[in-house]
Amino acid sequence: MRLEIGSIFIRDVQFADATAVKDGVLYVDRAALAAAAAGEDERIKSVEVFLARPGESVRILPVKDVVEPRVKVAGPGGIFPGFTSNVEQVGSGRTHVLKGAAVVTTGKIVGFQEGIIDMQGPGAEYTPFSKTYNVVVKVEPIDSLKQHEHEVVVRLAGLRAAKYLGEAGRDVEPDEVRVYETKPLLEQVAEYPNLPKVAYVYMLQTQGLLHNTYYYGVDVKQIVPTFMYPTEAMDGAIVSGNCVSACDKNPTYVHLNSPVIEDLYAQHGKTINFIGCVVTNENVTLMDKERSSNMAAKLIGFLGADAVIISEEGFGNPDADLVMNCNKIEKQGIKTVLITDEYAGQDGASQSLADSTPLGNACVTAGNANEVVTLPPMEQVYGYPEVANVIAGGWDGSLAADGSITAEIQVITGATNELGFHKLTARGI
Amino acid sequence: MANFFIVSNNPLAAEKYAAQTQLLTGSPAEVYRAARDAVHRGSRLISHPLAGSVKPNETPYRSIVLSAAGGVLDFRSLQLIEDAILVLKKLPQRHTEQYTPAMHADYQVIDLDLLDSAIAALPAEFHF
Numbered sequence: 001m002r003l004e005i006g007s008i009f010i011r012d013v014q015f016a017d018a019t020a021v022k023d024g025v026l027y028v029d030r031a032a033l034a035a036a037a038a039g040e041d042e043r044i045k046s047v048e049v050f051l052a053r054p055g056e057s058v059r060i061l062p063v064k065d066v067v068e069p070r071v072k073v074a075g076p077g078g079i080f081p082g083f084t085s086n087v088e089q090v091g092s093g094r095t096h097v098l099k100g101a102a103v104v105t106t107g108k109i110v111g112f113q114e115g116i117i118d119m120q121g122p123g124a125e126y127t128p129f130s131k132t133y134n135v136v137v138k139v140e141p142i143d144s145l146k147q148h149e150h151e152v153v154v155r156l157a158g159l160r161a162a163k164y165l166g167e168a169g170r171d172v173e174p175d176e177v178r179v180y181e182t183k184p185l186l187e188q189v190a191e192y193p194n195l196p197k198v199a200y201v202y203m204l205q206t207q208g209l210l211h212n213t214y215y216y217g218v219d220v221k222q223i224v225p226t227f228m229y230p231t232e233a234m235d236g237a238i239v240s241g242n243c244v245s246a247c248d249k250n251p252t253y254v255h256l257n258s259p260v261i262e263d264l265y266a267q268h269g270k271t272i273n274f275i276g277c278v279v280t281n282e283n284v285t286l287m288d289k290e291r292s293s294n295m296a297a298k299l300i301g302f303l304g305a306d307a308v309i310i311s312e313e314g315f316g317n318p319d320a321d322l323v324m325n326c327n328k329i330e331k332q333g334i335k336t337v338l339i340t341d342e343y344a345g346q347d348g349a350s351q352s353l354a355d356s357t358p359l360g361n362a363c364v365t366a367g368n369a370n371e372v373v374t375l376p377p378m379e380q381v382y383g384y385p386e387v388a389n390v391i392a393g394g395w396d397g398s399l400a401a402d403g404s405i406t407a408e409i410q411v412i413t414g415a416t417n418e419l420g421f422h423k424l425t426a427r428g429i
Numbered sequence: 430m431a432n433f434f435i436v437s438n439n440p441l442a443a444e445k446y447a448a449q450t451q452l453l454t455g456s457p458a459e460v461y462r463a464a465r466d467a468v469h470r471g472s473r474l475i476s477h478p479l480a481g482s483v484k485p486n487e488t489p490y491r492s493i494v495l496s497a498a499g500g501v502l503d504f505r506s507l508q509l510i511e512d513a514i515l516v517l518k519k520l521p522q523r524h525t526e527q528y529t530p531a532m533h534a535d536y537q538v539i540d541l542d543l544l545d546s547a548i549a550a551l552p553a554e555f556h557f
Contacts, residue, residue, distance in 0.1 A: 110539070111532030147538050207481050209542035221546065245482035284480045284546040285494070286509075316479030316516065320509070343516070350519040354479055354512050370520075 001092040002181040003075070003231035006174030010100035013051050013133040021168045024175075026101050028135060028165070036164035037137050037157040043145055044153055050136040050382045052104070056119045057379035060136055063115030063413045064105045064151075064243050066129050066251040067158045069098040069165035072235065080236035082217015083156065084163045090235035096169040099176075102132040102253055103165065105158035106383035107139045109150045109210070115246035115413040116375065116405070123375040126415040128423050129253075136382045137161045148209055155241050158252070180231050180265050182276055185303060192273040199275050199305040200260060201296055201325055202228070205242045205249065205313040206281040212241040213250075213313075215279055221288075225280035225296040227303075230261045238279070245315050247369045247415040248341045259420045260311055260339070275303055280325070282318040293324035301332045311339040312418050315369075319355040330359040341366040341416035346408065366418050369410040377403030433475060433555045436463045437492035441541040446548070449557070450492075456525075457491035458517055464493045465510045471499035474506040475555065476547035478513035483539060485513070486520035489528065490540040494547050496555065 009024055016027035034047040052058040070079045075093010078085025104117065117129045124130035139157045141150050182188055189197060204213040206221035213220045215228075215238055228237065238255040261277070268274040280296040283289060300308055308329055312322045319340070326336050338360050342352035348368050385403075398407045409415040414422070435442055435450040438460050443452040453459050464478060475494040479485065495506075528536070 110535035111529060147535060148542075205482065207543055208546040209539055211481055211543070221550075242482075245484075249482070283550060284476050284543055285550045285552070286474060286477060286505075287552045288550050289477070314482040315484065316482065316513075317477035319479075320477060343520075345519045346521065351515065354516050355509075 001229040001231045002179065003092055003234060004094040005178045005180065005234060006094060006096045007099035007176045008096060008169045008172050009175045010098050010133055013053065013101060013135060015051065019165065019168050021098065021172050026098060026133065026165065026168065033135070033161060033164060037161040039156070039160050041153060041156065043141055043149060044139060044157065045142045046140045047157065048138040050138070052119050052134040052136055052382060054119060054131050058119040059378040059381045060104055060106060060117040060134065061115060061381070061383045061385065062106060062108070063117055063246065064107050064109065064154050065158050065240055066253040066413065067103040067162035068253045068256050069101050069103065069162045069169065070236065070256065071096050071166035071170045073170055077235065079163055079166060080159050080239055082214065083159050083239055087216050090237055091229045091232035095235055096172065096174060098165060098169050100133055101165065102129060102134050103158055103162045104129065104134045104136045105139060105154050106136060107150065107154035108384045109154060109243065110147055114243055116411050117413050118375055118378060121376050122373060123412055125424060126373065126409055126412045128414050128421055131423065135161070135165065138383060151210060151241060151243065159239065180234070182229050182231065182274060185275060188273065188275050189304065192269055195271065195273040196306040197275050197304055198264060198272040198307050198309070199300055199303050200230070200264060200277045201300065201308055201310040202277050202279050203282055203310065203312050203318065203321060203325070204238065204279065205318065207284050210243040214239045214241060220279070220281045221283050223281065225278050225292055225299055227299060228277040228279045230265065230274065230277050233258055233261060245410065246413045247410040248314060248366070248418050250313050250417065250419055251414065254414070254417060254419055254421045257421065260309055264309070275305065282314065282321045289321050289324055293321060293328050296325055297328035297332065300329050300334060305334055307335040309337050309339065315343060316354050319353040323355045323357045323360065326360045327357050337362040337364065339364045339366065339418055339420060341418050342368045343370055344368045346370045346372055366420060366422065367416040369408060369416045371409045372406065373409050375405045431557045432497045433494055433551070434497050435492055435494050435544065436460050436467065439490040439492050439537050439540045441537045442492045442544055445541065457485050457488065460491045460493060461510060461514050461517060464495060465514065467495050468503065468506045468510055471502060472496050473503045474509055475551065478510050479516060480543045480547070481539065484520055485517045486523050488536045488540060489525040489533065490536050492540055492544040494544070
């Protein structure tokens with residue numbers, strides 16, 4: 001599959017009478033966007049739209065998802081197949097991206113909450129979404145909507161909003177066009193016969209309410225691992241319904257912009273031959289974990305990979321899936337590199353993961369989610385500020401009278417993202 | 430008669446799976462202890478004790494599915510439950526008793542949903 005990604009660099013966002021992109025500015029028709037986000041969904045009482053720019057004294061919480069506006073301009077299918085488009089295979093043709101813009105959804109789905117984005121101050125350093133021009137979509141459901149439906153309503157509203165804004169980039173000439181291509185396996189292997197064949201095991205959180213992820217609209221806990229061309233992810237084949245563990249969940253935006261896929265493509269044809277992805281799940285029962293890791297390892301062996309990157313999503317039990325995937329792939333003589341984050345306690349002295357293996361001898365950490373940070377008050381809060389006291393990683397008294405929050409960095413959206421989508425990092429030079 | 434059982438402190442679990450649930454009144458730590466004791470008596474874990482990304486010090490409710498059949502000690506199950514207890518110990522204590530009734534209800538729903546995921550994927554050897 002060959003996909004052209006045309007990036008239209010967004011350098012500001014403003015409300016206007018009509019939605020359009022002009023000279024790097026995203027103009028948003030506030031009412032039209034609210035209507036597009038609401039769609040025909042009678043479970044939505046109201047949608048409010050706010051703008052949050054980098055450097056502003058703005059806090060957004062609780063963040064449910066972050067979605068990048070994209071539009072398919074050539075090739076089969078549409079953005080977010082299974083949700084806002086039909087289920088045609090995506091990942092080929094051409095897609096335009098409003099690079100630098102993001103839809104941020106906020107909603108009070110349950111009484112305990114997740115996800116802070118600060119647009120300035122120390123908190124901004126921990127979230128990549130302090131650097132994006134954010135269109136905040138606050139979704140209020142009708143009264144007495146149950147938690148399951150409430151999650152669906154907010155998720156779909158975010159996808160519709162991103163699709164609506166993405167359309168504004170359809171006829172805009174991109175500032176940059178990048179081409180990504182992975183060919184059918186035998187052709188791909190033949191193209192770079194002397195380079196090591198590298199595959200990617202893409203683990204997705206799939207446990208239940210607020211913990212689900214979707215592939216072409218199907219709940220991933222219900223699939224056995226399957227092959228995915230890496231470019232499919234760039235067209236929204238993977239959608240997040242995972243609202244728990246803000247620091248290390250993968251928002252839909254990160255699935256669209258996976259640094260793992262991006263970096264593997266950067267080396268594709270140079271030092272490695274990137275042959276594709278295996279999408280797998282992280283289910284609740286131990287038998288599911290055994291079955292899925294067996295299937296993922298079988299697929300990796302079948303693909304003939306020489307080495308594999310494995311990324312985890314979430315906390316606790318996915319450590320077991322990570323270890324099983326690692327063990328079963330390594331035992332086929334295939335090298336693995338694992339990406340995870342850590343819960344090593346506030347002093348960093350505790351065991352980081354809930355499971356381990358001696359075969360996991362190459363591991364990249366995305367940081368310790370238990371590190372404590374104090375977030376100073378912001379002039380403006382979009383969302384539901386009263387939930388700060390009941391946010392995961394906070395504790396009683398986390399919210400001080402002056403509006404500051406002292407909590408672990410796990411409260412911050414994307415702080416320890418396990419695909420490595422960060423602002424704080426160390427890089428080899 | 431079912432050949433699995435649930436240790437739980439979640440009233441919703443006891444309501445939905447009345448015949449299979451051993452309802453405890455204590456904290457998740459007590460659910461873990463009960464599960465560990467059951468493992469020592471020969472039960473195997475069917476669901477992972479750290480199911481979900483809601484942290485075990487954050488949720489007041491926890492449900493774990495185990496096999497009823499008392500067999501030989503399953504070391505994998507023992508390792509998983511002991512590791513889960515260690516995870517709970519390292520996380521700072523939260524005063525979950527101060528949560529509002531609405532929050533308690535939400536945590537119960539989340540825990541029940543994780544339990545439902547496990548029951549829906551129950552291995553074929555287990556039955557109600």
